[in-house]
Amino acid sequence: MSGTNSVNAEITVISPINNDVYITRPFASPTHITASFKQAKLSQKQWQATPLAERKILCSKAIDWLVTNKYQLAEEITWMMGRPIQYSQGEIAGLEERARHMIAISDDALATIELPEKPHFTRYIKRVPLGTVFIVAPWNYPYLTAINSIIPALLSGNSVVLKHSVQTPLCAERLFQAFTEAGLPEGVFQYLHLTHQDTEHVISSGYINHVAFTGSVKGGKAIEQFTAGHLISVGLELGGKDPAYVRSDANLQDAVDTIIDGAFFNSGQSCCSIERAYVHSSIYDAFIEKAVLLINQYQLGRSDNLNTTLGPLVNGKAADFVREQTQEAIQQGAKPHIDEHHFTNNQAGSAYLAPQLLTNVNHTMRIMTEETFGPALGIQKVESDQEAIILMNDSDFGLTACIFTQDIDKGIHLGDQLETGTFFINRCDYLDPALAWAGIKQSGRGCTLSSIGFEQLTRPKSYHVKHLI
DSSP states (O other), rough: OOTTOOOOSSSEETTTTSSSSEEEEOOOOOHHHHHHHHHHHHHHHHHHHHHHHHHHHHHHHHHHHHHHTTHHHHHHHHHHHOOHHHHHHHHHHHHHHHHHHHHHHHHTTOOOOOOOOBBBEEEEEEEOOOOOEEOOOOOOSSTHEEEEEHHHHHHTTTEEEEEETTTOOHHHHHHHHHHHHHTTTTSSSEEEEOOOHHHHHHHTTTHHHHHHHHEEEEHHHHHHHHHHHHHHHEEOOOEOOEEEOOTTTOOOHHHHHHHHHHHHHHGGGGSSEEEEEETTTTTTHHHHHHHHHHTTOOOOOOOTTTTTTTTEEEEEEEEHHHHHHHHHHHHHTTTEEEOOGSSOOOOOOOOOOOOOOESSSSSTGGTSOOOOOSEEEEEEESSSSHHHHHHHOOOOOOOOEEEEEEHHHHHHHHTOOOOSEEEEEOOOOOOEEEEEEEEEEETEEEEHHHHHHHHHHHEEEEEEOOOOO
């Protein structure tokens, strides 16, 4: 378990800031687990009968509580997973944006589908809840990823049980506190601190009707195995190796600023971080020069320092993986452009890792094909749009992809050829709650956000009424 150990059936969160114990929490007992899911099933029927208007009010009150307590939540995020304190409040702002949008569109998203009139018949389709939704959330964006499923699940009339990452257990507790303060009926929203073994048991136990999982490809495949034969639905938001392409007509400075931020924000620990870039040869040298200048302005340091712009990775093991991937590429001929000695605290085994930009890279290197999940970016020179599209599609992943160009029509035409869940022009690393968030290939299946996200958490129920004359 990343950043934790489970001695004596206990979660121990090690802060990446100072490698000290931040909090400990007991894992749920078998009796507690069973009781929680029984309560969830009983409470769901009452919750489903609650008018949507009331569900919206209660969910809004929970969001109000989270926003009111954003300073405390931000500090806890920083200490648990290492994001610089100056950025942590942004997660609560993003949570509010997504939640408010989903609440606003829920009437239309959950509306009954009325069919054309037919003599002597009334026909319509209702969207009804699945039952109990089990949400497995990750540590890297602990509130944003969780809220994507929590709010539409509750609005749809489901009960929710949240299992958060063992790196960020306080987030589950704060979300529970928010919904409790809002007045949700007991049992409608719960959390459980679970071991991997207990999580597997829950998924294959018959307690639940849907699993919403955000995490690694390995974890997603395990979820599919656990659900096999149980006939429950699954939503999987997995990894990425998201590409960017800078065309010759791009606004160069804007492309540099956007891509570097997209690659290094949150120390690159985002499923939709820019992890590989392709730049047209006509502007390649200028792009590299500007990118190196910008990267060298980052301040690597303790996350609780207001001047820090690049915090530690979640733990030393994660940082060493990035180091290994980077060094392997260099041994294969890649050229590093960042002097690691410019950044303090950068040493093997430490969670503090200097950013790196590599050129002379190609797709024989893991740095261009395997998820990195850290502050390292490979940039490859290309001679044409066609070459860029081929390379962007040459991946096992398909979460997001972006093109930087001033020719929007051409950009859209190229975007039509990309194998991706979300396509950006002149933007990256952003989730618009009005748009469906989905991945293809090993980036997952199903979707969250937008009106389509509600479809993953409901089922259609058809009504066919014959009027006797």
